[in-house]
Amino acid sequence: MSFSNDVRHEISTSVNDKDRRFACLYGMLLFCRVLTIGHICFQSESLTSAELFSRLFEAVFKYKPVSSEHIRKNGAILHTCDVFGENAASVFQKYRLDESKRTIDSEIIATNSLGVFTAGIFLACGSVNDPSKEYHLEFACPEEEIALQLQTLLRDIGVTAKTVIRRGQNIVYIKGSESIEDTLTFIGAPQCTLELMNMKIYKDIRNKANRIANCDAANIDKVIKAAMKQIEDIKLIDSTIGIDTLNDELREVAQLRLDNIDMSLQEIGESLSEPISRSGVNHRFKKLAKLADDIRNGGCR
Structure with missing residues (x-):
């Protein structure tokens, strides 16, 4: 299992009450692949993320998305959850979404739900490298405006994030072990934070020892x-x-x-x-x- 999947699994075990489910699903919806009043499509190569999206959606809206999967050319399995018609429209009404643009509604996310909302964003479009190789965490955002909003959100919690366009996608990325540690802790993955810290300690001591x-x-x-x-x-x-x-x-x-x-x-x-x-x-x-x-x-x- 990759380090990213370890983070997703740890997050998924912490989304365990009504408020946290609502906030996490909001993050997953805002940053999913397709978000229109007639069709919502959540896609991920992570089965953990797809299954959690389906469970959260059913818990909040009493309706289970249509799930499917197909194999990509690289052999990876892409998991898809679709919501259509009136069921998609009800999402727009409940979360006060605007079909013309994606924007984070701060009134929906209470201060104590901000971390789990950001966890939902990570589940939708985030990834983090194996810390034994490189310190790098990123979010592949669906639109430029919401990428900038995410960058501001991270800055407000003390994390410096930068943006770049890569292959047509708006990427918000974080470098540096301490910033990644802060982010992982904020989104509810303290055990993965500890794993990263241990790896950093090991690398620091190893480098000194080699001298x-x-x-x-x-x-x-x-x-x-x-x-x-x-x-x-x-x-x-x-x-x-x-x-x-x-x-x-x-x-x-x-x-x-x-x-x-x-x-x-x-x-x-x-x-x-x-x-x-x-x-x-x-x-x-x-x-x-x-x-x-x-x-x-x-x-x-």
Whole structure:
């Protein structure tokens, strides 16, 4: 399964109440292939996206779109959901759509639904590269005006996005791991965000390790994996109970690790306000790991 499909699957599991279904479907409709008062056509090579569109449409309008599929020349399966006639007209009425142009109606999307609305856009026309290869997320928008509106929406949440026309399509794209992390978190894919962060940490440490000429390869891998696990635990603690809730000893060692991903345990110990041995630092990281495991198991929230 591709990283894009991982994101789609995670999003689909979070669309689980009436308001979220309404907002997500709105994003999928506005950015679908055909949107006219007599015909709505949603198409995707992702079965997850097509099935979710059908389920959301049935939940909101009590009508199931006509589903079909065909095989493209490249061997990919294109999944299609069609809505015709009065059923399509009812969509225009409920969402106050304008057939002459696609535009995001901010009055329809409440502030707390903006993320799931944007998730619907991703499900309709978004993709993200495998982070082990390249940091790139994009939306292939159906019209120029709505592409610019999406760019503004992303800017309002602190994400810098750019636009380009590629093979006649209006593309809104995001570069840079931090911006992509923010976007994935905003649209409801925190586990995929964590996967991207772990990959970035691995790549950063690997690149630094490669510059150390006489370092044993097995020890490098051991250090990388240990540091990645420590940072993952610390970030989980920070996102749930907060680093500030830790005692002074654990908070200081946690912050040092976040700020210095390539530091050895000995270097961390020497950098503390009250220096301690390597084994002392390791003992503190074990306490942080136990706290993170307790959180994963449902405690300490």
